[in-house]
Amino acid sequence: MMEEAATLQFYEITEKKSRFIAYSGGITSVDEADAFIDEITREHRKARHIVYAYVLPGAEKYSDAGEPRGTAGLPLLNAIKRRELCGVIVVVVRYFGGVLLGKGGLIRAYGKAAGKALDTLCTL
Numbered sequence: 001m002m003e004e005a006a007t008l009q010f011y012e013i014t015e016k017k018s019r020f021i022a023y024s025g026g027i028t029s030v031d032e033a034d035a036f037i038d039e040i041t042r043e044h045r046k047a048r049h050i051v052y053a054y055v056l057p058g059a060e061k062y063s064d065a066g067e068p069r070g071t072a073g074l075p076l077l078n079a080i081k082r083r084e085l086c087g088v089i090v091v092v093v094r095y096f097g098g099v100l101l102g103k104g105g106l107i108r109a110y111g112k113a114a115g116k117a118l119d120t121l122c123t124l
Helices: 030-043 073-082 102-122
Strands: 009-015 018-026 049-056 059-063 088-095
Touching: 009 102, 018 030, 018 102, 030 049, 030 059, 030 088, 049 073, 059 073, 073 088, 073 102, 088 102
Parallel strands: none
Antiparallel strands: 009 018, 018 088, 049 059, 049 088
């Protein structure tokens, strides 16, 4: 399981019945980032959205994974950049709870979950 990896951290929050599970870890390449995302995707097949962002030397990428543009992946990327991190990935899994959060609610929930997972990673 993912939780057994030494550099992997996760954090979970609930906002208006939606579950946000954030995973963060160290990476050294795009291939490692892709493998990280694939493993979490396999583990959470029933999730509505699996959003990610990562920063490597000379490369950064994020995905909103079907959420409204700029409400999911960009808050994750901003959480990484605020902490001035590199060689890091954060993936947030959302299980939709039936209540719409709106753009502001999505930005806050994704950003909060990502920030907490990154803060946990940074204290190792």
